[in-house]
Amino acid sequence: xxxxxxxxxxxxxxxxxxxxxxxxxxxxxxxxxxxxxxxxxxxxxxxxxxxxxxxxxxxxxxxxxxxxxxxxxxxxxxxxxxxxxxxxxxxxxxxxxxxxxxxxxxxxxxxxxxxxxxxxxxxxxxxxxxxxxxxxxxxxxxxxxxxxxxxxxxxxxxxxxxxxxxxxxxxxxxxxxxx
Ligand code: IMP
Ligand code: MG
Numbered sequence: 001x002x003x004x005x006x007x008x009x010x011x012x013x014x015x016x017x018x019x020x021x022x023x024x025x026x027x028x029x030x031x032x033x034x035x036x037x038x039x040x041x042x043x044x045x046x047x048x049x050x051x052x053x054x055x056x057x058x059x060x061x062x063x064x065x066x067x068x069x070x071x072x073x074x075x076x077x078x079x080x081x082x083x084x085x086x087x088x089x090x091x092x093x094x095x096x097x098x099x100x101x102x103x104x105x106x107x108x109x110x111x112x113x114x115x116x117x118x119x120x121x122x123x124x125x126x127x128x129x130x131x132x133x134x135x136x137x138x139x140x141x142x143x144x145x146x147x148x149x150x151x152x153x154x155x156x157x158x159x160x161x162x163x164x165x166x167x168x169x170x171x172x173x174x175x176x177x178x179x
Pocket of ligand 1: 106111155161
């Protein structure tokens with residue numbers, strides 16, 4: 001390992017994540033009120049979404065899936081505050097029951113933008129499922145209907161989450177050590 005290589009401490013192991021995803025899928029199955037269209041917010045949530053949709057299948061839920069890319073971060077560890085739609089859905093969300101799936105709820109800008117977009121387009125209902133909740137960082141008054149784990153104000157990577165395009169493939173969620 002090179003001297004510049006960052007050290008990553010495990011925050012949630014592969015097994016902890018798998019157990020939590022299974023529980024979340026059960027909660028979503030219990031709350032379902034019609035055929036779901038899952039709207040995955042790329043890029044960070046693609047690994048979570050892939051596991052969640054298979055856990056939902058085990059829980060007896062067979063949703064449709066579509067993807068949109070929203071971007072509020074550049075390559076750094078701080079949000080720019082402006083949410084940009086860089087890739088839109090291909091499905092029409094009018095009169096559909098939507099479950100938005102995203103990686104991290106921080107200021108709430110990304111989730112609020114996604115939710116408002118679905119409502120503006122005439123969705124019948126909008127539920128939200130977030131892998132991680134940085135509760136103390138909220139700027140807008142928005143909460144997730146389903147959430148995996150609450151974490152403090154630390155920058156995490158792995159399980160789909162990146163730091164400047166790196167670390168998405170780690171099977172666990174980790175914190176980049178800063179020292
Ligand atoms: P918000 O719009 O401030 O709520 O920011 C949420 C978005 O910022 C998430 O969808 C992530 O893409 C990104 N993000 C926030 N914190 C982290 C982190 O610790 N690691 C990687 N991406 C993050
Ligand atoms: Mg994101």
